[in-house]
Amino acid sequence: MVMEEEVMVNRKVVLKHHLPPDRMPKESDMELVATDTVRLRVPSGSMAVLVKNLYLSCDPYMRSRMTKHDEPSYVPDFVPGTAGITVHGLSGYHDTYRFGSSRFSITGYREWQPTLRWLLSIDRRSSALSVMRRIFDIKLIRIKTSEGQVPTSRKEGSFTSNSTNTLCMPGLTAYAGFYEICSPKKGEHVFISAASGAVGQLVGQFAKLMGCYVVGSAGSDEKVNLLKNKLGFHEAFNYKKEPDLNKALKRCFPEGIDIYFENVGGAMLDAVLANMRLNGRIAVCGMISQYNLGKHDGVHNLLALIAKCIRMQGFLVSNYYKCYREFEEKVVRYMKEGKIVYIEDIAEGLENAPSALTGLFAGRNVGKQLIVVARE
Numbered sequence: 001m002v003m004e005e006e007v008m009v010n011r012k013v014v015l016k017h018h019l020p021p022d023r024m025p026k027e028s029d030m031e032l033v034a035t036d037t038v039r040l041r042v043p044s045g046s047m048a049v050l051v052k053n054l055y056l057s058c059d060p061y062m063r064s065r066m067t068k069h070d071e072p073s074y075v076p077d078f079v080p081g082t083a084g085i086t087v088h089g090l091s092g093y094h095d096t097y098r099f100g101s102s103r104f105s106i107t108g109y110r111e112w113q114p115t116l117r118w119l120l121s122i123d124r125r126s127s128a129l130s131v132m133r134r135i136f137d138i139k140l141i142r143i144k145t146s147e148g149q150v151p152t153s154r155k156e157g158s159f160t161s162n163s164t165n166t167l168c169m170p171g172l173t174a175y176a177g178f179y180e181i182c183s184p185k186k187g188e189h190v191f192i193s194a195a196s197g198a199v200g201q202l203v204g205q206f207a208k209l210m211g212c213y214v215v216g217s218a219g220s221d222e223k224v225n226l227l228k229n230k231l232g233f234h235e236a237f238n239y240k241k242e243p244d245l246n247k248a249l250k251r252c253f254p255e256g257i258d259i260y261f262e263n264v265g266g267a268m269l270d271a272v273l274a275n276m277r278l279n280g281r282i283a284v285c286g287m288i289s290q291y292n293l294g295k296h297d298g299v300h301n302l303l304a305l306i307a308k309c310i311r312m313q314g315f316l317v318s319n320y321y322k323c324y325r326e327f328e329e330k331v332v333r334y335m336k337e338g339k340i341v342y343i344e345d346i347a348e349g350l351e352n353a354p355s356a357l358t359g360l361f362a363g364r365n366v367g368k369q370l371i372v373v374a375r376e
Contacts, residue, residue, distance in 0.1 A: 010036040012083040012110035013353045018068040019035060022294030024361050025066055027354040038112040051113045054376070056350075058357045058369035059198070060243055063291040074316060075341055083108030109353055113375055115323070170368055173203035175327045176320035177283040179312050181257045186211035189253055191272065193239075194225040194263035196343070198368035203261045205340050206231050212259070215252045217268070219363040226366065230341060244269035254282075265290045266297040273301035273310070282312040292361060343367030 011034045019025055042048045065078045177199070178184060190207040192200045195216025204227065207214045215235045216227045227236035235252050242248040249257070249271055253372045256277035262269060265287025272282070288298045304310060345365040347356040353371045360369055 003045060006040045007037050008040060008112065009034050010038040010110055010112045011350055012036065012108060013350060014083055014109075015066060015078045016081050017080050018077070019066045020294070021067045022292065024292045025063060025358050027358055029066070030354040030357070032353075034352050036110075038114065039135070040141045042114075048114055053108075053113060053373045054110060056109060056124050056371040056373060058353075058360055058365075058371065059141055059169075060288045060291060060360055061284055062357065063361065074318075079277070083110045111350060170198040171202060172320060172323065172329060173285060173317040174199045174206060174339065175331070176317060176323050177261060177285050177315060178203050178206050178259075179326075180320060180323060181283040181315055182281045183259070184210050184259055187213070188258035188278070189213045190215070190247070190259045190261070192216045192261040193255065193262070193268050193272075194218070194286075194288060195227055195233065195236065196231075196366055198261060200261065200263055201227075201343055201367060202229055202340070205334075207259070208234075208338060209334065217248075217264075223366055226343065230343070239268065246274055249275040259283075262287070263287060264288055266299075270301050271297050273299070273304040276308050276310050277305055277310050280308060282308045282310060284312060284314040288361070332366060345369050347371045 010323045011032060013030055013032055016029055016031055019029060038050070040050065042050055062078075064073065068077055072166075090145050184190070184207060190204075192203050192207075192210045192214070193216075194200050195204055196218045200216060204214050207316050213340060214233050215237075216231075216233050217239045218224050218227060219235055219238065219240055221238055224236045224238050227233040235251065237248050239245065239248070245267055253275055257272060257275050258277050258280050260272045260276065260280070260282045262272075262282055262284045266289040268289070269287075276282075305312060331340070343366060345356075347353070347370070348363070350371065350373050356365070356369055356371050359365055
């Protein structure tokens with residue numbers, strides 16, 4: 001007797017067209033389509049794996065991929081009409097993988113993703129996956145679980161194995177940028193822009209645990225309150241309420257800045273350069289203020305790099321996979337001891353992916369922006 005094969009509609013979010021480089025992305029630039037189907041059984045002996053996406057990641061770097069570039073970048077441009085590529089938590093189905101087991105992978109903004117087995121072959125001896133599996137019982141702050149419009153409700157829940165993906169790329173990015181590039185020392189003065197975001201919130205907590213003086217900037221009083229009262233920053237300010245960023249930094253750092261973790265660029269970078277100390281270090285992780293500009297803002301205080309012997313270095317997290325083991329040991333210990341918390345901003349449903357993604361550039365998210373496609 002031949003069993004009838006189950007077929008499911010496979011919804012996905014696609015980019016409708018490439019965006020010009022000089023405007024913010026809009027929800028109308030993307031659409032939810034349900035034109036594909038997927039069979040829930042792979043042929044016996046096949047190298048294929050059928051995965052069900054549970055959590056989708058929203059990250060600022062995705063904005064650049066929405067624009068067509070003549071010169072290739074470190075990640076390819078999105079192709080209109082196809083599901084965007086990003087990092088997800090997912091469940092694998094294959095005879096090699098236990099039915100319903102969780103895997104981390106790169107896949108599409110869709111509900112189901114057929115893929116190849118080797119793409120899910122993660123080295124469990126030294127990977128972010130093993131980090132997260134070992135800290136599933138740690139408390140996680142979740143705020144603003146959203147359905148469509150961003151609500152004000154918050155909740156604190158258990159850190160589950162399904163939400164562990166939130167610390168993979170952001171966690172290693174924060175770790176590599178702070179420890180490997182900035183080479184911090186106890187007592188140094190650390191400033192983080194976009195400090196309540198997916199990466200910044202962890203950098204600040206790493207710095208605090210290192211014994212540094214830590215200040216962060218954010219775009220709302222709510223975020224400033226979280227930085228000081230939830231994440232333990234010594235000081236924080238709302239940059240939108242500061243008419244003079246140079247004065248704001250001098251107020252927070254009367255003796256100057258040793259380490260700057262750069263997530264914003266533009267005027268903030270200019271002000272920081274004027275306030276750096278001798279032999280300061282700057283880790284350039286992102287420049288979100290520049291992602292929707294056709295002509296990028298100039299930086300006028302670069303002479304400080306020479307006069308103050310400042311080292312400024314950009315980096316990609318993919319260059320620091322070698323740090324997974326160190327990352328694992330340090331972060332697991334901190335989380336087991338309750339010394340680190342992590343803030344998520346969760347949007348419910350694949351249909352809310354365009355809203356969640358565009359919200360990054362309007363500053364609506366607080367913490368790591370996730371989309372929950374399915375809970376199990």
